[in-house]
Amino acid sequence: MNWLDLYEQARASEEVAAGYYNRNVRVRTGEGMVNVRIPIEAADSMDVRLWTEQDVLTCIRPYVSQAPELRHTSTSPRFQVHHFIDGSVLDSFSPRGSAVPEHVIGDVVAVMEQLARIPQEKAPVIPNGWPAPGEVGGFGRRLALLTQEVYDTHLEAYAEIFDDFGIPAEPLAVLEPLWDELTSRPFVVLHSDLHRKNMIVSGGQTWFLDWELALWGDPLYELGIHFHKMDYPADQRAEVLRRWHECLPAAATAGPPADLDLYLAHERVKSAIVDTIRYSKQLVGANSATRDYLTDRLARKLNAARPVWGVPPDMTQGRIAQTLAPWVERQSWTP
Template structure:
């Protein structure tokens, strides 16, 4: 019975944890499966509108490839059972700075093109106040309101650290002033979280995991989130942009180049805010060796400096300064 898998996963808890779910491999007589269990009390720092299982069911019905099969879902207790995808996590074989297997950027664009064909009426119901189709400024405002909410929620606890790291009192202002200039563009289904740790290279193709952040929204936002999180090499980035522009329908390409930069500005600011909180929490709640901690601090410094360009910092912040300030805040 499926509940037995859930109980086994609770006992094992030996899977990979994301920010919102535990993923536990359980071996069964029919082969391994993944039991996906929501993390109780996880801080919500992203826009979420649909239960993941409903998105996966819609994708299966529309025959979208590159997606794991949903085998079972339960509300009480809350868990899902997904097919186990044999293969390698892309981040393990090609972390940032390492050239990707050519199939990865190819399949990313292939996925985006497939998602653009999923009809709205085949997807779960939208929130009643969701922006009307094509209203990209309203869609973008929903994104930034979530980021503003994260900043407001954690400002009391991390306010001194934010200030010391150079985060302005109103960090979203440089982004909000650009939303009204977005081009109106039809909405499509977007994954909204395609990055190296959410991809498995399996039998020569890529399977994309973690659909909990899927949205009905601007396809250029999808592209921006992906580019921001992937950190492609320059030629890989150019190839992805070129192929994306060639395969997407013309109606989705209006004004995309300028709007891509606008969405990227939001993602850089969001990362600086969210990851200041998340990384500080990680360093507080876990034992890291010196190399792991150095890597985490280095990533945070990169994210802060990327946002610093949006905030027009006079000079970048050094890793040593970031490390000292974070330790001062959490010690």
């Protein structure tokens, strides 16, 4: 197969599914459909990155049953080719906040359990300076450091907006002393982005996509970021938690509920900062329906974070739209 020709076909295609970091293009070949995955060069880096996705997919292949098969990778130009999974994105029929099919819960816990079985020597190389296994406080601080860096990087452009939205100058300070109180747990391979847009349901099974943010770290973080992004109904969240405790090793699930609450608090703070930046950019040139959708979602995210800082969750869609309007107008007229 001529992989470069495949790449050029993908670049020319208008049928693109884009996330924040990659463009995904379905391309037909003589051997069937494949997914060509092309990095977005100008993407803002908002997440901790530890490994390349191709190294992660190679690592998990013997352990994780429902992940894409890596067919080819290229460093110049940068792209990957994955086998194409024919199915429905979970978010398309079960959006955030709604109940998911029962089998999805079992599949989610199963992939967490499969990842927890990967020994450290089979994981991609862990860079020097990464927290040692069990140093969950250091792991949590590494997450918080990136969130603070995102805030600092964009502060000049967003200072007035951050202030109006109630985001403090040191948004992670309230969490800093709590990282030392986390229970020590053995580190495992984490997907770190298990949400509805990264799941494809096909034939009663759930396939898990987008492994670019995989980490070596606290298994409880996997659960925390998953709960934050899925926004399950209460009964399904409780069921995921119950099965997680049953299926993973006891050492991986040790610790009080406050540990999970701390990871959730961090994700709410991070979301308030990151999505203020991302959504404001998406508002430039958006139609009225998209503007309403984005400002409503941002109000929800800010209101989830504000209690972490000790302020009431009283942000409204109208206030957000009013605050962002001058910024969006300036961007629209920037040459």
